[in-house]
Amino acid sequence: MFSNNSFKIILIGKSAVGKSSLIHRLCFNKFGDIESTIGCAFNRKHMYVNDKKIALDCWDTAGQERFKSIIPMYFKGVSSVLLVYDVTRKDSFNELINYWIPLVLDYYDRDNLPQIVIAANKIDLLEFNIDGHEEKIKGLLGDNILYFKTSAKNNINIIPMFKKLASLLIEEDEEEEETIILSGWEDEEQSLCCYY
Ligand SMILES: Nc1nc2c(ncn2[C@@H]2O[C@H](COP(=O)(O)OP(=O)(O)OP(=O)(O)O)[C@@H](O)[C@H]2O)c(=O)[nH]1
Ligand SMILES: [Mg+2]
Numbered sequence: 001m002f003s004n005n006s007f008k009i010i011l012i013g014k015s016a017v018g019k020s021s022l023i024h025r026l027c028f029n030k031f032g033d034i035e036s037t038i039g040c041a042f043n044r045k046h047m048y049v050n051d052k053k054i055a056l057d058c059w060d061t062a063g064q065e066r067f068k069s070i071i072p073m074y075f076k077g078v079s080s081v082l083l084v085y086d087v088t089r090k091d092s093f094n095e096l097i098n099y100w101i102p103l104v105l106d107y108y109d110r111d112n113l114p115q116i117v118i119a120a121n122k123i124d125l126l127e128f129n130i131d132g133h134e135e136k137i138k139g140l141l142g143d144n145i146l147y148f149k150t151s152a153k154n155n156i157n158i159i160p161m162f163k164k165l166a167s168l169l170i171e172e173d174e175e176e177e178e179t180i181i182l183s184g185w186e187d188e189e190q191s192l193c194c195y196y
Contacts, residue, residue: 006044006055007169010074012100013084014092015063018121021152022084023060026162031153037062040074049166056162075107079169080115087149088125093133101140115172116145117165124151 011019020034020041027043041060046053059074061067075081083100085092096118108114118137120130134147146168148161 005053006057007079007166008057008059008077009080009082009165010059010061010078011082011084012061012071012103013063014086014089014095014100015065017063017084017086017089017092018119018150018152019063019082019084020060022082022119022121022150022158023058025152025155025158026056026058029155031155036064039067039070045162047163047166049163049170052170054166054170056166072103072107078114080117080165082117082119082165084119084121086122087120087130088122088128090128093130097136097140101137105140113141113144115165115168116141117161118145118147119150119161120148121150121152123149123156124154 011023013019015036020037021031023041023043024030024034027045037060039062043058043060045056045058047056048054061071061074081104083096083104085096087093104113104116118134120133130149137147138145146161146164148157148164150157150161152158
């Protein structure tokens with residue numbers, strides 16, 4: 001059985017790392033002509049995963065300093081946080097480690113984190129060594145995160161990343177539903193027991 005057909009995803013990370021470009025590629029299969037986001041932009045992407053039609057509700061936030069204080073307003077009810085950094089800019093990785101990840105860990109219960117995805121974006125331009133990045137991030141967030149090297153420009157790993165995320169969210173949703181049904185049965189058994 002399948003209850004949820006839409007999932008809220010929030011994209012965060014330093015300005016100009018390519019958050020909007022990833023969404024633009026996902027939703028319109030296009031690249032370029034994007035202005036720096038003001039506040040937050042919303043896009044819904046429908047996709048089929050394991051024969052199920054689902055919607056990814058993507059909240060694409062602004063990375064500019066002046067918008068940082070409003071970002072936690074979008075954290076409520078989120079199924080997944082997609083943290084983006086730019087593989088050609090060390091400052092964007094440092095900011096991911098020292099600002100964006102701590103922001104997520106401060107807001108959510110550590111045992112009840114939304115699904116975390118990291119996009120190491122602009123892989124088409126890679127001139128820097130990013131060995132060790134994934135391990136460093138896992139050291140902070142645990143092994144259950146997804147880590148993808150992406151390029152919005154050359155369309156590398158965008159669909160695989162969102163499909164993998166969607167399939168994990170569906171799985172989680174189905175497990176939750178099963179737990180609810182099972183606990184419902186226990187209650188029913190208990191009340192029958194009392195009745196007889
Ligand atoms: N080469 C390359 N350039 C990219 C890629 N993704 C985005 N860009 C470029 O990076 C710049 C910033 O992209 P945006 O998508 O606007 O970045 P953003 O993270 O949404 O920025 P804010 O809205 O300010 O937070 C633009 O010039 C994009 O064309 C990529 O995969 N490869
Ligand atoms: Mg943007």
